[in-house]
Amino acid sequence: MLKILTLNLHTYQEIDIGQEKNLIEFFEKYENIQEKIVQFIMDENIDIAVFQEAAQHRDMDIIEEKFGIKIKRKNYIKVLHELLLKKNKFYEYVWDFSHxxxxxxxxGLGILTKYPIVNFESKYISKTKDKFSIYSRKILKTTLLINNKLVDIYTVHLNWVRNGFENEYKKLINWINKSSNSRLIIAGDFNINAGTKDYEKFISMNVKGEKLTDVFYETNRYKIDEPTIRKDKFNDGGRIDYILVSKHFRAIDSRIVFKDNDKYGRVSDHMGLWAKLEIIE
Structure with a gap:
């Protein structure tokens, strides 16, 4: 079995940085939220966790490089990695930023995984690559060795329909068709509401000659539009986060997590999406 989590982290916005005395106090306070995510990862024995709006502060010191990418102190994924290490749980991690x-x-985007990282790539799929534009969007491709098989994990945070979703998704498919093996998972924030015409359009597209499975829909047929983002002045709510899998995986279970009233509570403006998959050889 393979257990996966996808979660948009809200770019360190759950606490108002302007209300804290300094960055150190801000990050110390934020660790309470990050501990909830770590506890979930441990309780659920998560194998792969992918994240969007995973941020680092521009003014923090560089502490290491991963695949040539500079990782700064209090990088969100690095913090999760370190908190897990303190609890004797080792996860590989990678990260890159889009804007x-x-x-x-x-x-940007990040991933934590129990499995060895064989290869890592990131590339822009948006029309703009301007790092000072929120419409600049990257994709992470992480190749993992799982049960002696190579599996490609694509971590995505795509634009809204009006800002270029369709072209971005087509670029992603082209990338997959050219360079991916048939064992693949796409997970993240698609910014497309489930059950809409735009959803039906992208979910029906062939990837490597097949239609991918929407894991949550496959296991929750009567909850197709259960929201993964909270309704506020910026968002209307809706299910916009997905885990899509190729034919080498069978959807066993999936649920929305980090709800206001569950064990872990709110950690972001998004809820998380958890899935259990069976690997089909």
Whole structure:
């Protein structure tokens, strides 16, 4: 079995940085939220966790490089990695950033995984590559060795329909068709509401000659539009986060997590999406 989590982390926005005395106090306070995510990963024995709006502050010191990418102190994925290490849980991690948020946050994508990382790539799929535009979007491709088989994990945070979703998704498919093996998972924030015409359009597209399975829909046929983002002045709510899998995986179970009233509670403006998959050889 393979257990997966996807979660949009909200770029360190769950606490108002302007209300804290300094960055150190801000990050110390934020660790309470990050501990909830770590506890979930441990309780559920998550194998792969992918994240969007995973940020690092531009003014923090560089502490290491991963695949040539500079990782700064309090990088969100690095913090999760370190908190897990303190609990004797080792996960590999990678991260890259797409654009600046609020001119101070290097906002991007990341992954934590129990499995060896064989290869890592990231590339822009949006029309713009301007790091100071929120419409600049990257994809992470992480190749893992799982049960002696190579599996490609694509971590995505795509634009809204009006800002280029369709072209971005087509670029992703082209990338997959050219370079991926048939064992693949696409997970993340698609910014497309489930059950809409735009959803039906992208979910029906062939990838490597097959239609991918929407894991949540496959296991929750009567909850197709259960929201994964909270309704607020910026969002209407809806299910916009997905885990899509190729024919080499069977959807066993899936649920929305980090709800206001569950064991872990809110950690972001998004809820998380959890899935259990059976690997089909």
């Amino acid at each position: 600046y948020g609020w001119n101070i946050w290097e906002e």
